Amino acid sequence: MADLRVNFAGIKAPNPFWLASAPPTNSGYQVQRAFEAGWGGAVWKTLGDPILNVSSRFAGTSYNGQRVAGFNNIELITDRPLEVNLKEIYETKKKYPHHAVIASLMVEPNQAAWHDIVKRVQDVGVDGFELNFGCPHGMAERGMGAASGQVPELVEKQTYWAKEVAEVPVIVKLTPNITDITATAYAAVQGGADAISMINTINSLAGVDLDSWNTIPNVAGKGAHGGYCGPAVKPIALNMVAECARNPEINVPISGMGGVSTWQDAVEFMLMGAGSIQVCTAAMHHGFSIVEDMVDGLNNYLDEKGIANLDGIVGKSVEKYSDWGNLDLNYKVVARINNDTCINCNKCHIACEDASHQCIDMLKDTSGEPILRVREEDCVGCNLCSIVCPVDGAIDMVEIPNGEPMTWNERQAAIKAPVCNS
Numbered sequence: 490m491a492d493l494r495v496n497f498a499g500i501k502a503p504n505p506f507w508l509a510s511a512p513p514t515n516s517g518y519q520v521q522r523a524f525e526a527g528w529g530g531a532v533w534k535t536l537g538d539p540i541l542n543v544s545s546r547f548a549g550t551s552y553n554g555q556r557v558a559g560f561n562n563i564e565l566i567t568d569r570p571l572e573v574n575l576k577e578i579y580e581t582k583k584k585y586p587h588h589a590v591i592a593s594l595m596v597e598p599n600q601a602a603w604h605d606i607v608k609r610v611q612d613v614g615v616d617g618f619e620l621n622f623g624c625p626h627g628m629a630e631r632g633m634g635a636a637s638g639q640v641p642e643l644v645e646k647q648t649y650w651a652k653e654v655a656e657v658p659v660i661v662k663l664t665p666n667i668t669d670i671t672a673t674a675y676a677a678v679q680g681g682a683d684a685i686s687m688i689n690t691i692n693s694l695a696g697v698d699l700d701s702w703n704t705i706p707n708v709a710g711k712g713a714h715g716g717y718c719g720p721a722v723k724p725i726a727l728n729m730v731a732e733c734a735r736n737p738e739i740n741v742p743i744s745g746m747g748g749v750s751t752w753q754d755a756v757e758f759m760l761m762g763a764g765s766i767q768v769c770t771a772a773m774h775h776g777f778s779i780v781e782d783m784v785d786g787l788n789n790y791l792d793e794k795g796i797a798n799l800d801g802i803v804g805k806s807v808e809k810y811s812d813w814g815n816l817d818l819n820y821k822v823v824a825r826i827n828n829d830t831c832i833n834c835n836k837c838h839i840a841c842e843d844a845s846h847q848c849i850d851m852l853k854d855t856s857g858e859p860i861l862r863v864r865e866e867d868c869v870g871c872n873l874c875s876i877v878c879p880v881d882g883a884i885d886m887v888e889i890p891n892g893e894p895m896t897w898n899e900r901q902a903a904i905k906a907p908v909c910n911s
Contacts, residue, residue, distance in 0.1 A: 491791035492798040497765045498684035502589035504529035509767035510593035517577030526777035530589025535566035545706040548695035559721035561695035565627040579613040595621040603650040623664040623689025638664035641676035648680025658683040686744035690716025719770040723748025734762025752786030760806035814898040821891035822870035830883040837874035
């Protein structure tokens with residue numbers, strides 16, 4: 490079997506699957522149960538001054554029959570005394586010395602406050618810190634969390650303050666509620682971060698009840714924006730991980746999270762540069778035992794590929810991710826419908842007629858049976874027909890030779906190039 494052990498910025502764990510800082514890591518009881526189930530590490534629910542939470546706190550977004558396609562919460566950081574958390578962290582690390590225990594921290598933007606909490610927490614033997622610059626609700630209104638995480642100068646400064654006294658690796662957790670996450674990622678690196686993690690939750694309102702007109706969730710009839718996570722945010726998270734991974738100035742390891750529910754999701758994040766994987770919503774939805782399938786699936790995948798360890802996949806797709814201006818304008822694919830497989834539901838024809846390029850014709854074969862055929866000369870290769878098709882293998886996207894490669898950037902450079910008159 491492949492070796493799934495990780496050494497992430499100096500933090501060692503038996504596998505790359507960590508529980509993210511969230512309700513599942515609120516206590517020693519929970520974290521120890523998770524380690525027994527097979528999780529390689531856990532980021533303890535954010536420590537700071539104990540706060541008061543509200544009721545209710547969570548909301549799920551279902552889509553097309555799928556429960557918890559997205560998840561919204563307005564819960565804040567730990568509401569348990571720091572001393573209680575520290576005692577349980579110490580006991581957990583002593584009982585599971587080979588598992589990664591990372592403490593998530595959040596305090597006001599003050600050097601003394603950061604020095605104090607870092608010193609107190611590292612004394613109980615944590616393997617690392619994760620600075621929470623991402624919480625979008627409640628704490629942000631107090632000048633912490635995303636309020637700090639949206640300001641590169643504050644990210645750099647607070648990272649530096651933590652690093653001044655930290656004796657273990659420092660990870661900076663970034664907010665996605667920003668125009669360009671690479672700006673704050675770079676600030677974290679400039680502040681001395683040993684690694685970064687992303688994404689934290691996205692500003693959101695889960696819904697509105699059509700009978701009461703209350704927001705979902707609501708607290709005595711009042712609502713507030715919360716943090717959105719779960720499978721629905723995966724494409725956003727994957728992009729942000731990739732953007733940081735391909736930036737040469739952000740040369741630190743990345744812990745990826747945001748919608749990871751399966752081992753396949755984890756592999757995608759690793760291929761785009763993540764060296765460890767954090768999971769929250771899937772564990773809340775299905776329980777800690779989901780890690781068994783994640784570990785087995787990743788092991789089997791690596792074995793089938795003949796890859797010995799995670800170094801063989803981490804970052805291997807980063808070079809394939811670029812800017813639109815570097816894409817080949819002459820590359821062409823067209824749709825081809827396999828009528829032996831097609832069930833003539835006509836979804837592809839409807840989609841192409843109404844929302845694409847009107848290049849699928851409804852015809853009849855020699856026996857008079859209805860068939861669909863693509864006019865390839867008019868097909869732009871948008872993929873819409875294959876996306877809406879309910880039958881695997883009924884539509885193939887086929888590459889067509891179409892001249893020498895030419896990108897937009899190359900085209901513009903050729904247009905601007907001076908003409909040599911001899």
